[in-house]
Amino acid sequence: MSTDDAPTKTISDYEAVLTKADTAVASFEKDDQTLSHRIRSALRKNPTLIPALVLLISILAFGIIADRFLQIGALSTILKQVTVTGFVALAQTLVILTAGIDLSVGEILVLSSLIMGNLAVYAGFPVWLAVLIGMAFGALMGLVNGVLVARLKLPPFIVTLGTFSIFRALKLWYSQSESIRNADIEEKAANLLWFGKGFNIGGASILYGGIMLIVLAAVLWYVLNHTAWGRHVHAIGDDPDAAMLSGINVSRTLISVYAVAGLICGFAAWIAIGRVGSVSPISFETVNLASITAVVIGGTSLFGGRGSIVGSVLGAFIVQVFTTGLSLAGVDDYWQMFAAGCLVIIAVALDQSLRRASQ
Amino acid sequence: MTDVQPILKARGLMKRYGTVVAINGSDFDLMPGEILAVIGDNGAGKSTLIKALSGAVTPDHGTIELDGKPVNFRSPDDARHAGIETVYQNLAMSPALSIADNMFLGREWRKPGIMGQVFRQMDRPRMEAFARQKLSELGLMTIQDINQAVETLSGGQRQGVAVARAAAFGSKVVILDEPTAALGVKESRRVLELIRDVRARGIPIILISHNMPHVFEVADRIHIHRLGRRLCVIRPQDYSMSDAVAFMTGAKLPEGVTEPV
Numbered sequence: 001m002s003t004d005d006a007p008t009k010t011i012s013d014y015e016a017v018l019t020k021a022d023t024a025v026a027s028f029e030k031d032d033q034t035l036s037h038r039i040r041s042a043l044r045k046n047p048t049l050i051p052a053l054v055l056l057i058s059i060l061a062f063g064i065i066a067d068r069f070l071q072i073g074a075l076s077t078i079l080k081q082v083t084v085t086g087f088v089a090l091a092q093t094l095v096i097l098t099a100g101i102d103l104s105v106g107e108i109l110v111l112s113s114l115i116m117g118n119l120a121v122y123a124g125f126p127v128w129l130a131v132l133i134g135m136a137f138g139a140l141m142g143l144v145n146g147v148l149v150a151r152l153k154l155p156p157f158i159v160t161l162g163t164f165s166i167f168r169a170l171k172l173w174y175s176q177s178e179s180i181r182n183a184d185i186e187e188k189a190a191n192l193l194w195f196g197k198g199f200n201i202g203g204a205s206i207l208y209g210g211i212m213l214i215v216l217a218a219v220l221w222y223v224l225n226h227t228a229w230g231r232h233v234h235a236i237g238d239d240p241d242a243a244m245l246s247g248i249n250v251s252r253t254l255i256s257v258y259a260v261a262g263l264i265c266g267f268a269a270w271i272a273i274g275r276v277g278s279v280s281p282i283s284f285e286t287v288n289l290a291s292i293t294a295v296v297i298g299g300t301s302l303f304g305g306r307g308s309i310v311g312s313v314l315g316a317f318i319v320q321v322f323t324t325g326l327s328l329a330g331v332d333d334y335w336q337m338f339a340a341g342c343l344v345i346i347a348v349a350l351d352q353s354l355r356r357a358s359q
Numbered sequence: 360m361t362d363v364q365p366i367l368k369a370r371g372l373m374k375r376y377g378t379v380v381a382i383n384g385s386d387f388d389l390m391p392g393e394i395l396a397v398i399g400d401n402g403a404g405k406s407t408l409i410k411a412l413s414g415a416v417t418p419d420h421g422t423i424e425l426d427g428k429p430v431n432f433r434s435p436d437d438a439r440h441a442g443i444e445t446v447y448q449n450l451a452m453s454p455a456l457s458i459a460d461n462m463f464l465g466r467e468w469r470k471p472g473i474m475g476q477v478f479r480q481m482d483r484p485r486m487e488a489f490a491r492q493k494l495s496e497l498g499l500m501t502i503q504d505i506n507q508a509v510e511t512l513s514g515g516q517r518q519g520v521a522v523a524r525a526a527a528f529g530s531k532v533v534i535l536d537e538p539t540a541a542l543g544v545k546e547s548r549r550v551l552e553l554i555r556d557v558r559a560r561g562i563p564i565i566l567i568s569h570n571m572p573h574v575f576e577v578a579d580r581i582h583i584h585r586l587g588r589r590l591c592v593i594r595p596q597d598y599s600m601s602d603a604v605a606f607m608t609g610a611k612l613p614e615g616v617t618e619p620v
Contacts, residue, residue: 021545026501227479228467231460235453245415245451247436247465305455 047306051298051314054347058318062325069328076204082320083209084109084275086313087268088287089294090213090220091261093312096295097224098257099237099304100149100156104141105265106287107167112138113269114171117180117279120189127191135266141167142262146255164288171281179280185273196274209271213313216264221309233257237304293340294319297347319343364427366391366563367412367443367532372421374407381407382418383587389532389563394554396574397567399584399607405567406448408584409536412565413445414438425531436465442531446538450521454510458502459483459490461509462524493523498549514541519550526553533557534565539573551577571600583607591616 043049063070088105095102116134119125125133141163148159185192198207224230232253235243244250273279298315300307319340326336369387374380382404389395399405410416412423414432423430425441432438435445452461463486469475470482491505499519502512509517518541525533535554539547554564554577568574574581575595583590583606590606591613605611 018545018548021498026503028503222478222480226481226483228465228469228481229479231456231464231467231481235456235460235464238453238455242449242451242453243464245435245445245447246453246461247434247439249434249436305453 047299048308048311048314050350051311051318051347054297054350055314055318055321058321058325062321062329066325066328069325072202072204074324074328076206078317078320078324079210080205080207080275081324082316083207083213084268084272084284085287085290085294085320086213086316087216087271088265088291089298089312089316090217090309091264091268092291092295093298093300093307093309094220094224094233094257094264095156095261096292096300096302097233097237097304097307098254099240099302100254100258101160101292101302102142102145102156102258102261103160103288104145104164104167105261105291106284107164107171108138108141108262108265109269109272109287110281110284111141111167111171111174112266113273113279114175114180114281116192116269117185117189117273118174120192121180121184124188127189130189130192131270134269135263138266138269139259139263142265143255143259145262146258149258150251150254175281177281179278182277185278192270193274193277195271196277207274209274212271216267217309217313224309229253229256234305237306239305290316290319293344296344299347315347318347363390365389365424366426367565368424368427369408369412370422372408372411372418372423374404374411374416374418380587382411384421385584385588387412387582387589388592389565390580392558392561392563393579394558394564394566394577396578396581397565397584398569398571398574398581398603403584403607404587405584406536409445409534409565409567410447412438412532413443413447413534415445415447439465439528442529443534444525444529444532445534446518446521446525446536448536448540450517452509452517452521455508457506457508458494458512458520459487459505461520462486462490462493462527466528489527490523493527494519497523497526497553498545499523515543515546518542519546522550522553526557529557529562532563532565534567536567537569538566539568539570547573571603574603575600583613585609 059070068074088109091105092102112134115137116130119133120127120130145156145160145163148154148163149156195209195212196207198205198210200206224233232243232248235246235248236250236253240250272284276283294316295307295312296302296315297318298308298311298313300311322339322343323336326339327333331339365388367387367389369385372382372385372387374382385404385408387408397405397408407416411418411421414435414437417433423432425443430441432441438445453464456464468482468486470480474480475482487505494502494505497519499516502516502520509520512520518538522535522538525535539550542550551573554566557564566574566578578595581593581595581603583593583603585607593603593606593613602611606613
């Protein structure tokens with residue numbers, strides 16, 4: 001210690017008081033108990049609440065506008081129509097969490113469904129084998145995307161824009177632009193349509209495909225939040241360099257993400273056959289952008305690292321609620337599209353402002 | 360000293376980024392159980408040297424030996440598996456993930472039994488308790504919630520988390536690149552104590568720092584890096600801080616050393 005006759009002696013003299021330092025973990029009195037604080041803190045802890053609230057409000061709003069909307073038939077129609085988009089949105093969420101994007105998901109889905117249909121209906125393969133081979137091709141196409149993104153270090157947008165065209169060309173060549181008719185599938189490979197079947201509860205027909213969507217979403221939620229792989233996916237989207245320095249094998253994880261996304265699209269192909277009843281090379285042309293829309297409305301950041309699986313499913317539902325609600329209210333198709341476009345912009349603006357306010 | 364072999368040894372390391380030479384035939388020796396400080400001007404190639412030793416950069420030429428065996432790290436993961444743990448200047452953390460998740464990134468603990476083996480579930484409670492304990496050992500008592508995202512921490516707190524991570528998991532060598540640059544007085548002191556603790560466990564430490572009092576306080580030997588090479592290695596007892604600064608800036612040449620061309 002310094003005194004008048006002995007000034008500061010050592011260079012670390014100022015550290016002498018450190019032995020008396022406070023050793024308790026910092027804590028503060030909680031004074032943020034007003035309603036708006038509580039709402040904000042709830043939203044910050046559970047960002048998925050935002051799309052959930054939007055979905056609830058839009059269902060209620062359309063219930064008031066179009067009186068047929070809240071009937072069980074309309075609601076189960078929404079679940080049916082959301083299924084395929086929902087599956088693709090799950091795949092898209094994985095990719096977007098790594099700060100990537102997959103524009104080829106729709107083509108992977110249709111090509112996989114063509115392979116399943118051709119093998120089962122024309123080549124006489126048993127349905128389970130045809131489905132497995134179709135899904136394997138879905139995973140393979142995802143793997144190609146992943147290798148190009150991770151090993152050649154190309155931007156995901158460019159890679160999947162390229163493979164979008166490539167898979168599209170392969171799809172038209174493989175199918176010779178011909179559809180597989182519903183009657184043929186029912187006659188030779190009826191189990192391909194299994195996910196289009198379902199059961200009735202109180203007038204609502206629930207399809208196995210819709211249930212499968214919920215199951216897969218739950219599985220992916222678990223994987224992303226409770227396994228190391230899921231944490232690595234988030235970390236890579238957040239900051240790939242930091243992830244690499246932390247000892248994560250970034251390129252292997254990236255490749256696995258794209259391959260899993262392809263596999264999910266391959267599985268969605270089976271669901272889609274059941275949903276539509278036939279296989280057409282020109283079906284699901286809009287599912288690419290619809291899946292991105294659903295993911296974004298669900299609150300997943302296009303910059304990677306933040307987002308949720310549940311949000312994406314909710315996002316897909318929100319879009320479908322708007323489309324169905326507007327059509328029940330007698331609004332023309334193009335205004336439905338217009339509304340979906342507005343929805344994306346509003347959803348992202350709302351999400352951004354809530355996040356800012358909550359920080 | 361003759362029969363003590365360096366635990367980490369590098370010879371003739373060379374790394375160019377395009378036309379820029381970062382390290383130019385540098386040697387490096389880390390003895391078992393010592394604290395070796397590396398000092399040098401900005402741009403002298405300290406960080407690149409350290410990255411070559413930690414696997415983040417693959418040198419163009421030169422050899423690295425760990426425990427007398429040649430190693431060829433192709434990624435930081437390789438180096439970590441070999442027991443070399445590093446705190447980088449930019450800290451290498453994922454801002455959106457929690458403190459506990461960051462500390463265990465790439466080496467998550469799984470639950471025992473079927474949940475861990477088949478469903479690969481992480482053991483969050485155990486990881487969180489361990490993270491909290493390590494942060495408390497470091498005196499980082501201002502972190503309120505072990506599950507808060509790293510982006511909500513201050514720069515110094517982040518650095519504390521990174522240092523705690525390296526100290527907790529390093530088994531052969533711990534490399535600290537500017538570990539106290541953003542830390543407060545109390546936390547800096549704790550980091551210096553922690554460095555001594557780690558050495559007391561028998562693990563050697565490489566400390567890169569611009570803080571001469573810290574360097575002279577804890578280091579057993581000081582590696583002075585200049586123009587991409589090891590200029591000399593001195594013992595802090597034999598020289599003053601101003602000598603060290605004179606060597607690293609080129610104001611003075613150490614005895615027996617001729618200026619590299």
